[in-house]
Amino acid sequence: MEIGIIVWCLILCAFFSGMEIAFVSSNKIYLEIEKKQDNFISKILSKLTENPSKFIAAMLIGKNIALVIYGFLMGDLVMIWIENIGFHFSDFWNVLLQTIISAILILATAEFLSKVFFQIYANILIKVFALPAYGFYLFFYYLSSSIIWISDVILIKFFKTKGDQVSLYFSKAELGNYITEQMSTVEKNDEMDSEIQIFQNALDFSGVKARDIMTPRTEIVAMDLFDSVTDLKDLFIETGYSKIVIFSNSIDDIVGYVHSFDLFKKPKNINSILIPVEFVPETIFIKDAMNLLTKKRKSVAVILDEYGGTSGIITIEDIVEELFGEIEDEHDSDEELTEEEVEDGIYLFSTRLDVEYLNQTYKLDIPESDSYGTLGGFIVDSTKEIPQKGDIITIGNYHFIIEEATNKKIELVKMTIKE
DSSP states (O other), rough: HHHHHHHHHHHHHHHHHHHHHHHHSSOOHHHHHHTTTHHHHHHHHHHHHHSHHHHHHHHHHHHHHHHHHHHHHHHHHHHHHHHHHHHOOOHHHHHHHHHHHHHHHHHIIIIOOOOOHHHHHHHHHHHHHHHHHHHHHHHHHHHHHOOOHHHHHHHHSOOOOOOOOOOOOOOOHHHHHHHHHHHHEEEEOOOOOOHHHHHHHHHHHHHHHHHHHHGGGGOOOEEEEOHHHHHHHHHHHOOOEEEEEEEEEEEEEEEEEEGGGGGGOOOSGGGOBBBBEEEEESBBBBHHOOOOHTTTTOOOOEETTTTTSEEEEEHHHHHHHHHHOOOOOOSSOOOOOOOEEETTTTEEEESSHHHHHHHHOOOOOOOTTEEEEHHHHHHHHHHOOOOOOEEEETTEEEEEEEEEEEOOOOEEEEEEEEO
């Protein structure tokens, strides 16, 4: 009988400790979504979480009651074991042995193991044990309410605080964790929900810098300020762009841009329809760049390098695409960047692909750094030179064969991951 009660006390202690840590560790957004489901468990979860302090208090009360009963019975049982073995100690050593043996057992089973297990699987276990937890919550409701009331009186009267308050807000970290969990469940060949992707983009948005999304200097379509309007018109027709950057003498001296709509005004020269641009450093965050462009009612910003030269350009469209994904129109080029898994562990990649994108999509774990953003940048940063077609390069566990390259940049590589 006593051993059975002790075992039940250990189980209850493990349950109360686990539910306490599961409630604290569980993702609050996940819980809110589960509570919106129209089923029995969702209603139980809503009841449990409507007053977090009372739920935690009920779990602590149950745990302490189980500990007290366990302590009384376990002490007597330890004494019986000692006497059966034939040892005889003084009262001090008897108490010390009771304490050590009882503490080791309770800490190993009902504290450490249960809390670790419930913390790892918090979202699942808080649903699985919601019903018994709610039963104990109701059983200890008035006692926990009294304790909360007494603590509020002490906090308000002696510590001048507002007492117990329920937080209704979710942290950015909780949203990020939930979205990461959802993304990890998507198979490689499955289409990810656009809503999940937008949330992920929004979370990453504040950490993205202008240099990460800019059109690089080598790909800027631009014209000299002193070229003819006819040449400008031909360039608009050839590219299909709505805006073309204008420079004076060199691309490092961009003076503005021209919108195709202004050609209907039949300008005599480019300067008469020139629209000023904003200048921002490479390290500016795109959220700050967007605020600047919106405030000044501009749609194009020139990205400057550390020496004041043109590093690239960004537009409001580039920033919006960072949130909502690529926005293609009838004039966008049909050319796509190559990304193909040729065989298991062997890939064919355009070097313009972002390292972060490749890591998320193909789980490659390529090192990320502020020194580069693309796969080509990773290779050049590691080799300290521009490899040529046919070169074979090994960087850590990554084996590259340069498939296409020019004197200025790498364009296509075959990548193999070594075990």
